[in-house]
Amino acid sequence: MNIHEYQAKALLRSYGAPVSDGRVVLRAEEAKTAAGEMDGPLWVVKAQIHAGGRGKGKFKEAGAGEEGGVRLAKSVEEAADEAKKMLGRTLVTKQTGPAGKQVNRVYIEDGAGISKEFYLALLVDRGSSRVSFVASTEGGMDIEEVAESTPEKILSFSVDPATGYQAFHGRRIAFMLGLEGAQIKQCVGLMGTLYKMFLEKDMEMLEINPLILSDKGDLKCLDAKMGFDSNAVYRHRDISELRDVTEEDPKELEASKYDLNYIALDGEIGCMVNGAGLAMATMDIIKLYGAEPANFLDVGGGATKEKVTEAFKIITSDPQVKGILVNIFGGIMRCDVIAEGVVAAVKEVGLKVPLVVRLEGTKVEEGKAIINNSDVDVIAADDLKDGAEKIVKAVKG
Ligand code: GDP
Numbered sequence: 001m002n003i004h005e006y007q008a009k010a011l012l013r014s015y016g017a018p019v020s021d022g023r024v025v026l027r028a029e030e031a032k033t034a035a036g037e038m039d040g041p042l043w044v045v046k047a048q049i050h051a052g053g054r055g056k057g058k059f060k061e062a063g064a065g066e067e068g069g070v071r072l073a074k075s076v077e078e079a080a081d082e083a084k085k086m087l088g089r090t091l092v093t094k095q096t097g098p099a100g101k102q103v104n105r106v107y108i109e110d111g112a113g114i115s116k117e118f119y120l121a122l123l124v125d126r127g128s129s130r131v132s133f134v135a136s137t138e139g140g141m142d143i144e145e146v147a148e149s150t151p152e153k154i155l156s157f158s159v160d161p162a163t164g165y166q167a168f169h170g171r172r173i174a175f176m177l178g179l180e181g182a183q184i185k186q187c188v189g190l191m192g193t194l195y196k197m198f199l200e201k202d203m204e205m206l207e208i209n210p211l212i213l214s215d216k217g218d219l220k221c222l223d224a225k226m227g228f229d230s231n232a233v234y235r236h237r238d239i240s241e242l243r244d245v246t247e248e249d250p251k252e253l254e255a256s257k258y259d260l261n262y263i264a265l266d267g268e269i270g271c272m273v274n275g276a277g278l279a280m281a282t283m284d285i286i287k288l289y290g291a292e293p294a295n296f297l298d299v300g301g302g303a304t305k306e307k308v309t310e311a312f313k314i315i316t317s318d319p320q321v322k323g324i325l326v327n328i329f330g331g332i333m334r335c336d337v338i339a340e341g342v343v344a345a346v347k348e349v350g351l352k353v354p355l356v357v358r359l360e361g362t363k364v365e366e367g368k369a370i371i372n373n374s375d376v377d378v379i380a381a382d383d384l385k386d387g388a389e390k391i392v393k394a395v396k397g
């Protein structure tokens, strides 16, 4: 689960990490008062969407002004004006995809004077099963690009959970960033705070890009991106309250209501599969035969007819879907339940694209009979390879 920058900064502030003063604004009329509560002489107006690269982003609509989703203003009036231009408009960045995201909130901040920009992140490193720090002198940049072109400018190490965070971890980062004197102590303190926060709040990712050295010589978190482990959010009421469903894919949101493991993707073949491993294998084999999956969907082991019906409806509601592959290996999941769900869903929403069904395992004969006795137009498949070949052929001709 992701949260907005202004929410992440409030959390940072509550842990004592240095961030600028700021106000979130939902309606244009509030912008001037909000900006007026800060002294200036510089204000920063920032579009709040769950995607990075806002500074270099572009608005779709005319009237949003020229620059991207992070703008500097030199007066209260100018700041309010920039906020008005952004609210309600659609910002497209490298991370939003071509559709972009509507800006429903802007954050007006007390602008900082920057002397240096750094990159800092904490993440769960699955390789070492530890929390890792990633730091770089190349702040404000796309870290993937830095990793590609100048990997020597990135420092990365993990923290042994047996010892936890130690001052030497912070010093390693401070020296890498070229900090001096009191800044080193500040860095050691800040890294410890971030590590503590990361663990206490069950984060998956915390990215401060840029972490800056201000013109006054202090460290400050100028941007903040936080992701939380969805499986642990139930332990943190304060975090779950920060969820902004308007930022989520409507199909994924609908799927989460039915407890379906669904992730929307860019391809043309909708998949309904049971089991995460089989779902991955199904996506792989679709790619192998030259097409792209439109989603990942694991209906799970104990899916009911209603759940399967909803899953099928979500798949067919995606206009990108040009064909559907149902691939079920019935172990705990029964093939007849899947068949009933598919037939019920087709009756309800109709079937406008080719449908390939591969059923195997528990109650497979009953499942096949349900489909054969319905008037659903199905292409039957014998195994995974056959299913993938048939759906790709049906879609690509
Ligand atoms: P992103 O583009 O979505 O990553 O948004 P950021 O919050 O990282 O802002 C993009 C860039 O705007 C930063 O790298 C800074 O160069 C600049 N910026 C953001 N806040 C301030 C500020 O308070 N003062 C100044 N001078 N520049 C800022």
Ligand code: MN
Binding pocket: 052, 053, 140, 209, 210, 223
């Ligand atoms: Mn940033």
